[in-house]
Amino acid sequence: MKMLLLFGVITVCWVASRAEDVAYIQIFDFIEQNKTGPNDPAIVLTEVVPDLFTTPEKYTYDLYPLDYMGNLKTPVNASAYELSFQRLKEGSVTYQHPLEEPLVLKPNENAAIFVDEVGADNLLKGSVCHTGPTPVPGLDKAIAMICPTAAGGKEFNLSLFEVVGSNRGCLGCKTGIDLGATVVQDSVHFLIDDTNYYWNISIFYNKREMCNGTDWRFGDSGIYTIVLKETEAAAKEGETEIDYSCYMFTTTEPSNYWMPIWLTLVVLVVIILFIVILVIIDRRYPRLKEETMKRLGYWNPEDEKEKERKAARLQSLDTFRGLAVTIMIFVNFGGGNYFFLDHAAWNGLSLADFVFPWFMFMVGCSIVLSVQSQLKKNVAKTKILKKVGVRFLKLFLIGVFLNTGVPGGVDLTQLRIPGVLQRIGFTYLVCSVLEILFIPRLTAAENFGGERMKVEDNEYNECGKFLNEEPDIPDKKNSWKYAQNSEGETVIRGGWLSNLLIHTWPQYIVISLFTALWCVITFILPIPGCPTGYVGPGGIADGGLLENCTGGAAGYIDRLVWGSHMYQHPTCKPMYHTTLAHDPEGILGSLTAVLTVYSGVVAGHIVVMLKSSRGSTVGALSVLSVVSLAIGLILSKGTLTGGWVPINKNLWSVSFVAITSASAYFVLAIMYLMIDFFHIWCGAPFNSAGKNPLFLYVGSYIVYSYFPFNWATSQSHGALMLQSVVGTACWLLVGFYLDCKKKYYKI
Numbered sequence: 001m002k003m004l005l006l007f008g009v010i011t012v013c014w015v016a017s018r019a020e021d022v023a024y025i026q027i028f029d030f031i032e033q034n035k036t037g038p039n040d041p042a043i044v045l046t047e048v049v050p051d052l053f054t055t056p057e058k059y060t061y062d063l064y065p066l067d068y069m070g071n072l073k074t075p076v077n078a079s080a081y082e083l084s085f086q087r088l089k090e091g092s093v094t095y096q097h098p099l100e101e102p103l104v105l106k107p108n109e110n111a112a113i114f115v116d117e118v119g120a121d122n123l124l125k126g127s128v129c130h131t132g133p134t135p136v137p138g139l140d141k142a143i144a145m146i147c148p149t150a151a152g153g154k155e156f157n158l159s160l161f162e163v164v165g166s167n168r169g170c171l172g173c174k175t176g177i178d179l180g181a182t183v184v185q186d187s188v189h190f191l192i193d194d195t196n197y198y199w200n201i202s203i204f205y206n207k208r209e210m211c212n213g214t215d216w217r218f219g220d221s222g223i224y225t226i227v228l229k230e231t232e233a234a235a236k237e238g239e240t241e242i243d244y245s246c247y248m249f250t251t252t253e254p255s256n257y258w259m260p261i262w263l264t265l266v267v268l269v270v271i272i273l274f275i276v277i278l279v280i281i282d283r284r285y286p287r288l289k290e291e292t293m294k295r296l297g298y299w300n301p302e303d304e305k306e307k308e309r310k311a312a313r314l315q316s317l318d319t320f321r322g323l324a325v326t327i328m329i330f331v332n333f334g335g336g337n338y339f340f341l342d343h344a345a346w347n348g349l350s351l352a353d354f355v356f357p358w359f360m361f362m363v364g365c366s367i368v369l370s371v372q373s374q375l376k377k378n379v380a381k382t383k384i385l386k387k388v389g390v391r392f393l394k395l396f397l398i399g400v401f402l403n404t405g406v407p408g409g410v411d412l413t414q415l416r417i418p419g420v421l422q423r424i425g426f427t428y429l430v431c432s433v434l435e436i437l438f439i440p441r442l443t444a445a446e447n448f449g450g451e452r453m454k455v456e457d458n459e460y461n462e463c464g465k466f467l468n469e470e471p472d473i474p475d476k477k478n479s480w481k482y483a484q485n486s487e488g489e490t491v492i493r494g495g496w497l498s499n500l501l502i503h504t505w506p507q508y509i510v511i512s513l514f515t516a517l518w519c520v521i522t523f524i525l526p527i528p529g530c531p532t533g534y535v536g537p538g539g540i541a542d543g544g545l546l547e548n549c550t551g552g553a554a555g556y557i558d559r560l561v562w563g564s565h566m567y568q569h570p571t572c573k574p575m576y577h578t579t580l581a582h583d584p585e586g587i588l589g590s591l592t593a594v595l596t597v598y599s600g601v602v603a604g605h606i607v608v609m610l611k612s613s614r615g616s617t618v619g620a621l622s623v624l625s626v627v628s629l630a631i632g633l634i635l636s637k638g639t640l641t642g643g644w645v646p647i648n649k650n651l652w653s654v655s656f657v658a659i660t661s662a663s664a665y666f667v668l669a670i671m672y673l674m675i676d677f678f679h680i681w682c683g684a685p686f687n688s689a690g691k692n693p694l695f696l697y698v699g700s701y702i703v704y705s706y707f708p709f710n711w712a713t714s715q716s717h718g719a720l721m722l723q724s725v726v727g728t729a730c731w732l733l734v735g736f737y738l739d740c741k742k743k744y745y746k747i
Contacts, residue, residue: 023105169197219254319683322690336721364600395425589652632658
């Protein structure tokens with residue numbers, strides 16, 4: 001019995017080991033189809049080193065189903081095989097054995113088998129290329145394996161192979177970058193470190209170019225075999241040097257790149273439809289909601305009154321602010337590691353490049369509402385200025401504190417000083433001072449257009465609290481801002497644009513000076529060792545001639561002022577191989593960042609001025625969107641990567657400000673139309689997040705590494721997208737909970 005039990009254990013262990021004892025072969029068919037017919041060939045692998053318990057395996061693969069230069073990948077037992085070919089000729093099978101030694105395959109090892117026909121008798125000829133164990137490329141990477149032994153039986157010294165390439169996404173980059181060819185058994189491997197763009201590849205042997213591939217596209221985590229094959233034209237002409245061609249085949253299929261995106265969109269659509277259904281039910285059956293809440297014990301008439309008061313204020317502002325902070329958190333969580341959900345390497349735009357300007361745009365809107373609410377309460381301007389200064393210091397210090405959150409502890413000699421909150425604080429300070437100093441004090445019943453405002457129409461401050469003081473309503477007919485028409489009705493003098501310019505022209509002058517200063521420093525300031533006006537990434541860009549000019553004047557000033565206390569891993573580093581630091585929230589870019597926030601100030605002025613005419617608000621925002629878009633397109637010459645002033649977030653260029661501000665005006669207009677005009681959307685789930693934006697943003701930074709916001713997972717787009725979505729959803733739930741509890745935190 002014990003012997004039987006021992007035998008059973010040994011058998012189970014052997015079976016388990018055999019289950020993993022697998023190798024992979026890939027058969028490449030170079031037989032022209034017009035030569036196939038009744039004598040269809042097949043390749044045969046006959047096991048010659050069987051183990052103790054099994055009979056030899058024999059694998060037969062018909063080549064006829066394969067297209068010319070088609071290939072087939074299949075698993076086989078890791079063992080030794082005799083490789084042969086068979087062809088039916090007059091009813092009998094003929095064998096040819098081009099390989100004298102058996103084909104030996106180890107577990108998880110790969111081999112490529114190439115089959116061709118030579119001579120007038122169409123003799124089958126085969127060759128084998130051992131490519132080694134299955135490599136693991138990594139996320140957004142691919143591995144290519146060159147098999148030169150398939151080329152006419154010529155013996156190659158694999159160490160003499162060199163592979164150079166250029167990433168098509170790297171604009172103006174130096175060509176011929178060494179891709180680091182490595183010899184692995186009978187093949188040469190090289191790594192493609194970015195599968196998001198097309199590549200130009202050239203393969204050299206002993207300094208001679210064997211072949212090149214233009215616009216080759218590699219898939220995420222894919223493995224490819226590149227076959228070197230003699231060209232028939234060269235063989236017929238009898239040339240002394242044989243020419244070769246490259247053929248690329250897929251050995252391991254890349255991952256499904258777009259599936260996580262589609263699944264995420266489907267989930268979002270389902271959530272949106274669910275919210276729309278709830279809104280429709282709430283409007284068409286109001287008593288149903290009341291009865292349901294009463295049964296559950298959650299009915300409170302005061303909550304309904306509070307909702308009516310909320311309906312009187314602009315929910316679109318909260319929603320847009322919440323949308324911006326939600327996408328910011330999603331991008332900070334990685335966004336599934338998709339390149340279009342990350343910041344552009346240098347020039348250009350991606351979705352991630354919009355969200356920070358959008359958030360700053362809404363900071364500008366909040367400045368108008370906050371300052372005006374305090375002025376209406378007769379708060380002294382000196383007191384408001386003091387509060388603004390304190391808030392700037394708090395934002396700056398919190399931003400520096402967040403920069404210390406480095407794994408393993410922060411190195412104080414390289415502590416980054418600039419940052420996101422620091423830039424928000426600076427631009428908030430500048431625009432708040434302009435708003436306080438250059439806007440006349442308005443009464444609680446008067447806005448920029450001179451329109452009467454009811455108490456419930458007064459904007460809430462940045463905490464989300466309402467102003468409940470009774471307003472001092474002046475005599476509208478005696479105000480200098482008003483006139484009467486022929487019928488004796490009170491009307492506003494002038495349109496929204498003229499009224500806006502009358503009250504804000506000093507602000508426009510100051511903002512214009514900030515913008516002009518950026519242009520002068522960027523395009524006129526001499527930079528040692530760099531051309532004046534250079535705005536490129538340096539590194540291998542521009543043919544590698546300006547390697548130490550990263551960021552032009554902006555980078556030079558930051559490195560001069562901050563030294564090592566700036567961002568060391570700019571977005572341009574992976575693609576352009578830059579060696580210098582560049583901070584995207586640097587000093588020079590903060591000048592034009594003021595223009596971004598002031599664009600929000602203008603939107604805030606319009607919202608306050610035209611609140612009683614919400615259709616006019618949409619029209620005014622649309623006009624500003626078109627004007628900003630036109631300015632951005634002119635400066636960039638209608639391109640994403642060129643023009644007089646390229647669109648660039650790292651430099652916060654004027655064209656970048658114009659394009660992102662245009663999108664902000666447009667999105668705000670759409671939300672205003674849907675939420676506050678037609679009331680077809682309540683703003684969920686973003687409106688709650690918009691009432692505690694800084695709390696959610698800072699909190700997402702502090703607890704980033706904790707579950708359920710982060711956990712160990714496989715390095716694939718699907719797993720990382722799930723992690724980003726779950727983490728972002730958790731913070732949306734936190735914002736919703738705080739809104740339900742009426743807890744609004746400010747700095």
